[in-house]
Amino acid sequence: MLLTFFLTTLLSMPPSQATPPASPDVDTCLGCHSDRSMAVTLPSGETRALYVDLDAFRKSVHGNKLSCTDCHQDMTSVPHDARPFTTKRDFTLAYYEQCKRCHFANYTKTLDSVHFKALERRDRMAPTCVDCHGAHDIAPPHRPKARLSQTCAHCHEGVFAVYAKSVHGRFLEKSDDVPGCTDCHRSHDVAGPRDVNWQKRTPELCSACHADKALMKKYGLSTAVTQTYVADFHGMTASLQGAGTPRESSVVALCTDCHGVHDIAKVNEPGSRVLRANLVKTCSRCHEGASENFPAAWMSHYEPSWEKAPLVYGVQLFYDILIPFMMAGLLLQILLHFWRVVVNR
Amino acid sequence: MSTYFTRFTVRQRTEHVLVMSLFILLSVTGLPQKYFEAPWARWMIDVLGGIDRIRWFHRAAGLSFTAMTAFHLMFAIGSVASGRSPLSIVPNRKDFTDAIQTLQYYLGRAEAPAQFDRFDYRQKFEYWGLVLGAVVVISTGLILYFPILFTRLFPGELVPAAKVAHSNEGLMAFLVVILWHIYNAHLNPDVFPFDKTIFTGKISLERMHHEHPLELARLKQIQDIEEP
Numbered sequence: 001m002l003l004t005f006f007l008t009t010l011l012s013m014p015p016s017q018a019t020p021p022a023s024p025d026v027d028t029c030l031g032c033h034s035d036r037s038m039a040v041t042l043p044s045g046e047t048r049a050l051y052v053d054l055d056a057f058r059k060s061v062h063g064n065k066l067s068c069t070d071c072h073q074d075m076t077s078v079p080h081d082a083r084p085f086t087t088k089r090d091f092t093l094a095y096y097e098q099c100k101r102c103h104f105a106n107y108t109k110t111l112d113s114v115h116f117k118a119l120e121r122r123d124r125m126a127p128t129c130v131d132c133h134g135a136h137d138i139a140p141p142h143r144p145k146a147r148l149s150q151t152c153a154h155c156h157e158g159v160f161a162v163y164a165k166s167v168h169g170r171f172l173e174k175s176d177d178v179p180g181c182t183d184c185h186r187s188h189d190v191a192g193p194r195d196v197n198w199q200k201r202t203p204e205l206c207s208a209c210h211a212d213k214a215l216m217k218k219y220g221l222s223t224a225v226t227q228t229y230v231a232d233f234h235g236m237t238a239s240l241q242g243a244g245t246p247r248e249s250s251v252v253a254l255c256t257d258c259h260g261v262h263d264i265a266k267v268n269e270p271g272s273r274v275l276r277a278n279l280v281k282t283c284s285r286c287h288e289g290a291s292e293n294f295p296a297a298w299m300s301h302y303e304p305s306w307e308k309a310p311l312v313y314g315v316q317l318f319y320d321i322l323i324p325f326m327m328a329g330l331l332l333q334i335l336l337h338f339w340r341v342v343v344n345r
Numbered sequence: 346m347s348t349y350f351t352r353f354t355v356r357q358r359t360e361h362v363l364v365m366s367l368f369i370l371l372s373v374t375g376l377p378q379k380y381f382e383a384p385w386a387r388w389m390i391d392v393l394g395g396i397d398r399i400r401w402f403h404r405a406a407g408l409s410f411t412a413m414t415a416f417h418l419m420f421a422i423g424s425v426a427s428g429r430s431p432l433s434i435v436p437n438r439k440d441f442t443d444a445i446q447t448l449q450y451y452l453g454r455a456e457a458p459a460q461f462d463r464f465d466y467r468q469k470f471e472y473w474g475l476v477l478g479a480v481v482v483i484s485t486g487l488i489l490y491f492p493i494l495f496t497r498l499f500p501g502e503l504v505p506a507a508k509v510a511h512s513n514e515g516l517m518a519f520l521v522v523i524l525w526h527i528y529n530a531h532l533n534p535d536v537f538p539f540d541k542t543i544f545t546g547k548i549s550l551e552r553m554h555h556e557h558p559l560e561l562a563r564l565k566q567i568q569d570i571e572e573p
Contacts, residue, residue: 232505236381240396289493296501297492304505311506319513326517330525333467336451341534343453 029068029075030054044087056137071098089124096128103129106188114192127155141187146173148187149180156181163262167269177215183208193261202254203229203238228301229255251286258282274300348550348571350564352542360417361543364475367410372519374403379512407486414479433463436473440466462559467529471521478518485511 030052032038038050057063069075072095085091100107110116110129118126132151133141142148149172153160160181163169168178184205185191191198207226209215216223229235237252256264258274265272273282279295287294304312353361377386377399393399424430443459444466450458459465464472485507488495492504530540535555542548550570553561564570 230382233508236378237396240381240387240390287493291493291497293496293499293501294493297496297504298501299505304509309502309505311502312509315506315509316513319509319517323513323517323520327520327524330521333448333451334524334528336448338534340451340453 026054026057026067042085042087046088048088048091052136060134060136060138061140062138071095073098092128092130093124096130099129109188110190113186113188113190114195115190117192144173145176145180148182152181159262166260166262166264167266168264169262177209177218179209199254200238200241202256203235206255222301224303225301228299228303232298253286257286349547350550350553351546352548353546355546356420358544358546360413363413364410367406367413368518368522370406371403371410371515374399374406375512375515376519378403379516404490407483407490410479411483411487414476414483418476431463434469434472436466436469440469460558461556462563463557465556471526471529474521475518478514481514482511482518485514 033050033052034054036051039047040050041047052068074081083091085094097107107129115127119128141151149160149163160169163181164172171178172180182190193199203226210221211223211226213223226235230239234253238254241252259265260273263271267274269275272278276295280290280292283290283295283298299309299312302308304316306313373389374393377389377393378396380386381390381396390396390399393402421430425432443461446455446459447466449455488504488507489511496504530536530543531538533540542552548557550561550572561570
């Protein structure tokens with residue numbers, strides 16, 4: 001009975017490879033749009049090319065999946081109706097939401113981005129999907145990985161130039177291990193530098209790589225950096241502050257406050273902020289009046305040991321012995337006393 | 346109607362109430378900082394209003410404790426210097442022999458426990474433990490409070506060493522109070538449930554016979570004591 005029902009249902013279902021509803025194919029559109037000189041002059045005086053490079057489109061990720069009207073849905077009649085756009089940017093801003101019909105998850109993420117916030121403020125230059133991904137020639141954005149960051153560099157030139165000289169940026173094109181822009185700032189829900197909740201996650205972001213034993217071993221780096229940071233005053237404070245509290249309420253040094261942000265250098269490079277010679281200056285950014293002795297109050301991510309911090313290690317060892325010894329002695333005396341009282345009764 | 350002796354002055358009783366309150370406040374705000382990664386510590390920090398507030402209270406209580414300790418020590422030094430102090434709290438050779446004899450008595454190897462004067466060896470141990478512990482937590486606490494000032498004169502490595510010393514000394518003090526002081530002042534069958542002397546300042550003749558016979562003998566030489 002159940003089987004019959006199942007089979008009937010199955011057979012009555014439409015075939016999975018349904019033919020798409022009739023729509024003009026790419027060749028129809030290219031009948032006009034393959035003309036290289038085709039363009040329209042907008043009221044702003046800008047010229048908008050209407051030529052479509054079919055080769056580029058065919059090579060794009062959508063080349064064998066979409067046809068023109070999947071995105072240009074409103075182009076239903078030929079010749080097309082007049083469009084209300086006065087500038088090229090008007091056109092881009094009006095069309096970028098076409099992507100969300102398929103890429104809904106990523107579109108939704110962009111609503112949380114610093115870019116969308118700019119758009120909300122009516123910053124018409126705020127980037128939309130096509131500004132980063134392109135339109136007809138869309139290629140996988142992360143192949144090669146360096147391409148992601150180079151995309152950001154189109155607008156964020158200054159930051160990229162600084163980053164390119166950093167210990168990470170220098171190896172951007174040589175290795176996929178180093179973080180590019182999106183590894184820290186994310187891609188669709190791009191976090192801006194003044195996003196407090198994102199700033200507070202800095203130790204977590206850095207730890208994603210710097211606590212990865214296999215990855216750090218490749219470069220001879222210690223993975224104790226997170227634990228030693230959290231064990232000390234700064235890291236403890238950072239780990240305890242709720243995500244909601246503004247950073248200003250209690251200033252605390254995050255990874256980037258000592259190591260720098262886009263300009264992060266190797267710890268032993270002359271320009272490094274955490275090089276011994278530069279430490280007083282780095283500490284003084286928060287600890288006004290810090291002297292030459294002050295930086296040694298921080299154990300430079302080392303675990304206390306006889307070699308690295310003998311005094312700290314020694315004091316800890318002293319208490320590790322004293323406390324159990326003391327408590328055992330007192331407990332013994334209490335038990336003996338109690339026993340004597342019981343016996344005497 | 347039993348006879349009572351005045352054991353503690355109003356100043357001493359006030360000091361005890363103060364040190365008790367500050368000790369509780371310092372433990373409640375200090376231990377969660379030492380074990381901040383533990384879930385119970387996170388919960389306490391949340392409940393008390395966050396790490397910034399907990400630090401503020403810990404420092405305020407610490408400064409009060411510092412002022413109190415300074416007052417106590419100045420008073421003690423003053424009374425010793427002016428010859429008014431009986432020096433009855435100062436440890437001496439008898440305390441060591443008392444301790445050995447008492448332990449032997451507990452083990453059944455001595456006929457009777459040691460006889461004590463005004464303070465027994467356990468009380469002296471606790472008093473000097475508190476004074477010594479106070480010196481450690483106050484000095485290291487001030488280093489942690491004013492690291493910039495401190496490192497103008499001293500090496501930086503003393504700061505993390507001070508942190509280790511401060512938190513361990515605090516933990517030890519907490520454990521000693523929880524185990525030793527709570528036993529001696531509350532759970533000890535001799536005083537159970539509560540030794541009120543430090544709050545009322547009074548101690549009964551019966552307890553004087555039992556706990557401080559040497560002091561009682563001294564007192565009898567200088568004043569008339571009516572035995573019931």
